Amino acid sequence: RLRSSPAGATIHYLTAIDWDVMALWQKNPVEVMEQSNDDQLEVPAGVYVVKAVWPDGKTVGPTRLRIDGEHIMVKPTD
Numbered sequence: 001r002l003r004s005s006p007a008g009a010t011i012h013y014l015t016a017i018d019w020d021v022m023a024l025w026q027k028n029p030v031e032v033m034e035q036s037n038d039d040q041l042e043v044p045a046g047v048y049v050v051k052a053v054w055p056d057g058k059t060v061g062p063t064r065l066r067i068d069g070e071h072i073m074v075k076p077t078d
Helices: 016-024
Strands: 002-005 010-015 034-036 046-053 059-067 071-074
Touching: 002 010, 010 016, 016 046, 046 071, 059 071
Parallel strands: 002 071
Antiparallel strands: 010 034, 010 046, 046 059
């Protein structure tokens, strides 16, 4: 499960293998990332590239994560 803290971020995600294939094809993988505005996003266990964007423009990622439980994406303070 992925969630943002504070809530309200749009979570972008893509499996790591899809990210790597897009990069090999010299395509921008950010353009094909799935998006969710859910406060708690359920995804199958695996390795993902994830990014969170809050309404004020603060961003975390994209970063590669192994998800096998809950991961909280925390909004930057600066």
